[in-house]
Amino acid sequence: MPNVMPSTVLGRQLGDELRRSREAAGVTTAAAAEVLDCTKGKISRIENGHVPVRTPDLVALMEVYGVMDTESRERLTSLALRANRRRREGWWHEYASVLSDAYRDQIEMESICDSIRTYQVQMVPGLLQTPEYGRAVTVASRAWQTAEEIDRFVQVRLARQERLTSAEPMEFWAVLAEGVLRQQVGGPDIMHAQLKHLLTMAERPNITVQVLPFTRGAHSGMFGPYVLLSFPQLASLDLVLTEAPTGNIWMEREQEVACYRGLFDDARMAALPPTESLALIQRVAKEHRA
Structure with a gap:
């Protein structure tokens, strides 16, 4: 594709x-x-x-x-x-040496969208990652070789997160498969801190985090992760981003976007309610420290 x-x-x-x-x-x-x-x-x-x-x-x-x-x-x-x-223009251009064209496009879209809905099956979304978790993911990707490249890429990820905490923050809704909580990225201490960070971020009024537990069995989102970006008063311009090892794939046809809207609705309905989700995150965080 x-x-x-x-x-x-x-x-x-x-x-x-x-x-x-x-x-x-x-x-x-x-x-x-x-x-x-x-x-x-x-x-x-x-x-x-x-x-x-x-x-x-x-x-x-x-x-x-x-x-x-x-x-x-x-x-x-x-x-x-x-x-x-x-x-x-944009702050991300100063990091051009460590950013692919596709990733720069993603950051640009994030800078002007007003909401993001995402379903993740393997790792915490970048906008909710701690520096240590993000570094572990970056090192494991093997896309960057030197310590300087890794440092700069982690800085980019942290800068992206300002869209969640600015004076006019975007709405962010993440549905995470339970495996995201249990995958030991960076080791138990890093995972414990990452899950505690999820709990802290979920306290913000613009952020919703839900967990889709293993016990739900088969569901429509099992094929893989995606990100749905929406823009103020321009629903016809919504975009879907899916990620692959060889590069990001963007979809913007209304039929495609509508399909992913439906998939996300299925995911959030199948997931635990936010309060129960946060309770599960809290329990798993303790397990990483056991």
């Missing part, structure tokens, strides 16, 4: 408007491609928000699409400038 590079939300909004303008004008993707002297594939990538739009290209497209009123042209131009600036 190909690794689909996500767009920025602003880029997708711009692409949606350009597509609607093109279709309203009766212009085919082939005709639009001739205007920019590019392939039809590039027009599709522009309309999906996967590539930035240079100002001269935007002006040319507005001309052929018949977008002539000043207000519409200014709005589209402003949207393009903001989308392109969002791609270039």
